Amino acid sequence: MFHEGLLVVISGPSGTGKGTVLGLLRQSTPNIVFSVSATTRAPREGEIDGINYFFKTVDEFKAMIEADEMVEWVNYCNNYYGTPKKFVDECKQQGNNVLLEVEVEGALNIKRKYPDSVLIFIVPPSFEELRRRITGRGTENPEVISQRLEQAKVELKFIDRYDYVVVNNTLKQAVEDINSILKAEKLKTSRNSRIIEHLDFKDA
């Protein structure tokens, strides 16, 4: 009935298990494409242009910003990173849902520019569980752990600007929740003007 894909933006504090959820989603759900970012940083060993990133010169990247060809972009550690509009639009037109994993600020910028984008916030079941997950990695010193927990608190202040909240309690449930959101969003009357027009029985 409805053929254009959705622009889906996923955020969530570090340690929530977002990466694992999105990995399973990618494997188990058809018509999902993960956005490929453009960047000015040099390719690392094994990275392929158009797969891992679209590699750009600084001039090329700035020209894309000027021409409003970026869905969102940031400058991080002297390198530009951004989401090329062309890639997103082409995927959507092919009927694929395009998933972007971005920070809160980027997500809210996208929502302003694309009000019909779908913002999903993934949260841990509790603060204690988040602490366990971050500590459990065993790779971070106490200061870094404390910084991440503070960062999580800041990010969570913006959760009511998101459309949906998914609790990553069990991986399976979280993936099912996201799938239900994608299906329901496609059934919104606001996304189905074509079918409604068709059913208006104008020529009946």
Place this chain on the structure above:
Amino acid sequence: MFHEGLLVVISGPSGTGKGTVLGLLRQSTPNIVFSVSATTRAPREGEIDGINYFFKTVDEFKAMIEADEMVEWVNYCNNYYGTPKKFVDECKQQGNNVLLEVEVEGALNIKRKYPDSVLIFIVPPSFEELRRRITGRGTENPEVISQRLEQAKVELKFIDRYDYVVVNNTLKQAVEDINSILKAEKLKTSRNSRIIEHLDFKDA
């Protein structure tokens, strides 16, 4: 995570197969309760108070309207019919999704009064299919058939006031679509202030 049930309003033209969809939904989905209407008409053979209807005198019914105890009501063929608020609220508080099958006018009245209600419009796959389904019943004369098709056209003009549109192409798909809508609605941040508060880490 979220325990209160939803108020779900279903409409759709006669001949869409709404009844069959809702019947299968009732069998296959937990935590769904169908609203029981109040009426001033006399009970028919076998009808049980509180199961088929809440049977009321005209005075009782009018008093309920006065006291704002009806979600919506109509007077049809000199009998009152309405949805008692108390029944709906109790079901929701028990965590059940309450389903109401009402006409377009009633549905829009409910949405005004309960902005967080979920309005779903069920449509046939095409006008031709609707005609086939209505004609196929074999019980209606050409005039009645033509009236129903005209009525369908009128109702469809209001579809964009609904939140979702479900095409009853196959019964199974239609029921799955409604289930996805119910799941996604429960994941909306606007319905999850409690979990968000909990995650605000105030006491962390």
